[in-house]
Amino acid sequence: MITESQAVVEFHGGTARTGPLCWGQQGTWDSLAQWYPEVKPFFFLTRWLPVPLLLELGDVLDVVGELLVRHESLRTHVSQRAGGEPTQRVLASGTLPVDVYDRPADDPVQFEDIVATSWERGIARPLDHSVELPLRLSVALHEGIPVVIAFTLSHLAADYTATEALVRELAAMLDAKTSGAPLPPVRRAAQPLDLALAERSPEGQLRNVDAIRHLRSVLDRMPAPIPPQAVAESPRFIGADLESDLLADAVRRTARRCRTSTSVVLLAITTALVRSFWPEPRLRLDIMQSNRTTPDVAASITTLNQVVHTVADLTGDTLADLLDSATRTMAVARAHSRYDNRTAREVLRTSAQPLPPGVQFNDMWSTLPKGPPPTALTATTLTWPATSDAESMSLYLDVRGTPTRIHLGAMADTTILPRATLETFLHTFEHLAIQWSEADVALPGR
Incomplete structure (x- = not known):
């Protein structure tokens, strides 16, 4: 029989900051307000990846913690006061709960079924972005050995391209952990709050004016x-x-x-x-x-x-x-x-x-x-x-x-x-x- 338990990912050493949403986030946030939780699957991205042999559960949790430090969108709360604008609050440190499924050798349940269950549970409960991190994570074990990671990720934190990049980065980090090599270096990337501030600069506002002018011209020809x-x-x-x-x-x-x-x-x-x-x-x-x-x-x-x-x-x-x-x-x-x-x-x-x-x-x-x-x-x-x-x-x-x-x-x-x-x-x-x-x-x- 599969044993279910919970573990915790801890992350430390990030930078805490607060500010507005970037335009891409704003569009998703408004869609969430309009449709969620009635239409749930669109607002979650589901992925899984294998865990290399020789790693223990603690190793996997450490790698995920490093991933959260690298990417501010994974450790961000978003909230909006009545009549106000939405705000993102990036956490410097914190924890992420992890569902753990340990399958004994004689259990007939397949790991793909465990992944499917993890995804179903991940999207079934509405996500409160004001108090929850936008990532729900599960690890499947075989006789105590990590085999598979499955996660559901809020569309507010990542789009399809970013989610695929996260899977590749996490896989490379786990491979490095297995071999004892240094983790892959952090890629230079603009964080969501960086993008939001750039969009509110004079150059960003000119970009917006040009795009809205184009939209009006398209509507005239529709x-x-x-x-x-x-x-x-x-x-x-x-x-x-x-x-x-x-x-x-x-x-x-x-x-x-x-x-x-x-x-x-x-x-x-x-x-x-x-x-x-x-x-x-x-x-x-x-x-x-x-x-x-x-x-x-x-x-x-x-x-x-x-x-x-x-x-x-x-x-x-x-x-x-x-x-x-x-x-x-x-x-x-x-x-x-x-x-x-x-x-x-x-x-x-x-x-x-x-x-x-x-x-x-x-x-x-x-x-x-x-x-x-x-x-x-x-x-x-x-x-x-x-x-x-x-x-x-x-x-x-x-x-x-x-x-x-x-x-x-x-x-x-x-x-x-x-x-x-x-x-x-x-x-x-x-x-x-x-x-x-x-x-x-x-x-x-x-």
């Missing part, structure tokens, strides 16, 4: 909503995930051949497929930007993603034509991707016309470090993990995964993209990428 193209299914919104090694390889080969980024290639394929069912020549396209454009910000452990509203042109005869459009669209999005969310929300609220449903594109895969090529390709899979009764967009497209395998997730409005058509959309995405990796592809006329 196309009208399109009518339903099919009868709504129940639930109205359906989610599907395609996972593919072939897609990852094809996108990288296309980017090299076309001398562009993988993100632009993915966006061009997206618009090429959307135009096959979108009746208008222009499309509301929301692009999620990671905002990691300089080395110090690239290494920041915080949430930096912000959405940029754009209008995409769907005209063109080949994928190369749409690649040119995607390149321009992505460049504009990067240039206006950091802004005060509350100012932008007020502009949207007072706009003459509400935003029409469109497509949201979120490429998290291209931010991953490149890994060695796979020794063998894994089969492509398609699953249907989620449904929803209400969303604000016709199609959400998320690209994530591992360096060698793309996880292409879609959530579609069935009045625009029915279930059967969504399945075709995802498989065609892979097929089109493979074709394009060899040569340009002609597109059907509209």
